[in-house]
Amino acid sequence: MAMQVAPVHRESSSSGSITKHLTDNGKYVRYTAEQVEALERVYAECPKPSSLRRQQLIRECPILADIEPKQIKVWFQNRRCREKQRKESSRLQIVNRKLTAMNKLLMEENDRLQKQVSQLVCENGFMQQQLQTAPTATDARCESVVATPQHSLRDANNPAGLLSIAEETLSEFLSKATGTAVEWVQMPGMKPGPDSIGIFSISQSCSGVAARACGLVSLEPNKVSTLISVNN
Amino acid sequence: MAMQVAPVHRESSSSGSITKHLTDNGKYVRYTAEQVEALERVYAECPKPSSLRRQQLIRECPILADIEPKQIKVWFQNRRCREKQRKESSRLQIVNRKLTAMNKLLMEENDRLQKQVSQLVCENGFMQQQLQTAPTATDARCESVVATPQHSLRDANNPAGLLSIAEETLSEFLSKATGTAVEWVQMPGMKPGPDSIGIFSISQSCSGVAARACGLVSLEPNKVSTLISVNN
DNA sequence: ATCTAATCAGCGGTAAATAT
DNA sequence: ATATTTACCGCTGATTAGAT
DSSP: OOOOOOOOOOOOOOTTSSOOSSOTTOOOOOOOHHHHHHHHHHHHHOSSOOHHHHHHHHHHOGGGTTSOHHHHHHHHHHHHHHHHHHHHHHHHHHHHHHHHHHHHHHHHHHHHHHHHHHHHHHHHHHHHHHHHHSTTOOOOOOHHHHTOOOOHHHHHTOOHHHHHHHHHHHHHHHHHSSSEEEEEEOOSSOOSSTTEEEEEEEEEEETTEEEEEEEEEEEETTEEEEEEEEEO | OOOOOOOOOOOOOOOOOOOTTSOTTSOOOOOOHHHHHHHHHHHHHOSSOOHHHHHHHHHHOGGGTTSOHHHHHHHHHHHHHHHHHHHHHHHHHHHHHHHHHHHHHHHHHHHHHHHHHHHHHHHHHHHHHHHHHOTTOOOTTHHHHHSOHHHHHHHHOOOHHHHHHHHHHHHHHHHHOSSOEEEEEEOTTOOOOOOOOOEEEEEEEETTEEEEEEEEOOOOTTOOEEEEEEOO
């Protein structure tokens, strides 16, 4: 009901009143490269300048003389918005790639650990048998180990869709993991301090031989587990 | 409430009759709910209607009568663009959450397995000691069992040079590893290589304290790998 | 010529500070 | 306490530039 949004468009000219930012034709005016550059320079130091700072900016910068204060304000607003959107998207992509690669690595390591566990259990059983055949061995404290269950991982983590993503991005990870250095970035749900995890790869050449180190870390309150691998 | 879209603008000299698609007074006119709804209905079936289809749309839909063809076109363009952006962002967030959850599970599983390995190795060493002190062992095969792959791996790869590199790298790494994740930076002069990366882990217990070493990077035939791990 | 991506700008809603 | 001001943000229509 109602709505009746009244007169829609009728053509009308600029009515040359205040709207200086529109040309007589009503077209937009893109800011010149110099203007944008000047604005960006200020933005780099201060993305959210006060109205005082903006006025001062107009005064001290002749290039911006023909831009109205309000437009300066709007420009900064839009600039913040754009950066937020772009950064968010980019950040999410990077983080996702990292998480995917890390998941893959963790799954492989888990697989490796499982195999090792079974082998150790096997050896354990063998030696236990050896000790039993020898009458001198009197102690028996090895049962609890063999009884540990060992298979929950496989079924639990196989969302097929994610796997395909994981595999795809892993290859990218592998391609990047050679000949790269590391730089730290903040992970999303993880506050600085405990709980953060990361992968790294460092390449460096020492005495003519190129050495590469890859690693994975997790920092939690009580344990710092770090894995580093070096090879040449 | 009732919207009350009363345009507040100044008079419009209304002369120009310039391009009609101009917002009348240079003012901003949002389409009504019905109009948007109608457009959305069409968009649901066909997000990219031809110009013919758009003209036909205007004819058959009286609500859109006062919207010009060009505006219809623009509406669909913006509609596509923004849906794309939103969908991407949403998808990334969802994937991110799932990956994070999966990651946590994997880390827990990993930790559990590593503890188990530590315990098994500990018991293994204990029994091995028992067997050595007991001279009753008649067969020589027990040593082959003790010389498990992971054990030999640890002994075999300790070229001091690599160790120093690894330690140095580790300290540098730990100094940065405070609640952060890593970002890849391309290093000049080093091409991404097709080296395959694998994972292995070694656990070793000495006097009650379990030290764990895990490594990734399975290498090409001739390469060696050494790993260092700190776990307390 | 149309599409996509980026950009400019207007409007409504909201929160915080200030004025009445 | 209520009303006004101010700035900010999200959304949206419109424009431009570049690619197809």
